[in-house]
Amino acid sequence: MDTIFWILSAITVIGAVLAISLRNLIHCVLSLILFFLGIAGHYFLLRADFLGAVQILIYIGAVAVLMLFAIMLTRHVTGDEGPREVLGGKWWAGMGTAIIIAGLLWAIVRKDALAQALPTGVAATSVAEIGKVLVTDWVVPFEAMAVLLTAALIGAVVIALEEIIRKR
């Protein structure tokens, strides 16, 4: 099981690094799919089976495909033009990231409890259980999410179709 964790972590980190560093946008999105698959594998390893399935369906099935369509509609497949610089010439981005990761790692390492917390053999949650909680305890956020998703999707269509609406 330990080996699976390290393999999945390597896939995830490599996918993330490639997704933000490659120059061809299509390759970026393909690496992002690799990253999403690694995260889904982590969810399966953590016994959150439903979340793993949701990750694959929503992120790979919807978000990644949406990004591919956006790239095709904007025709800039090559990504950043011009000579390649480390971090796009933005040293402050690299420095801010370094400060944040140093702070986070310091906060994690100094807590001994986190390094000693071992898994307790949690049982996988059934989909029926999640569904039941979703329509009892979490029904208000669930309905709010439905409204938010509807509003966001209508808004996305309105923004993307702006010119056609104006012409009428």
Next chain:
Amino acid sequence: MSIPLGHYLMLSAFLFAIGLCGALSRKNAIIVLIGIEIMFNAGILNLVAFWHYKYFTTLTAQMFAIFAISIAAAESAVGLALVIAIYRFYRSVDVDEITSLKG
């Protein structure tokens, strides 16, 4: 399996830093969105890891993760629609060139 919780938190911190670096340093708006998605996923991985190590006794963490994934999906749909609208207006998706609101 004997991976301590700290390992998951460190993996998550690394992924968050990678996403932040991409969102801040790249010029293409779509890559900025990709960086934001990577940061979202790093945060959700944290929640699920804490749930697995029984820091939450109920399904709260998984519910939060599901809602966060839904919000991320809505965010990327609106973000990509904005990218398409901006491309139509400026003929470019370079975030450094879009400076109409700069004082």
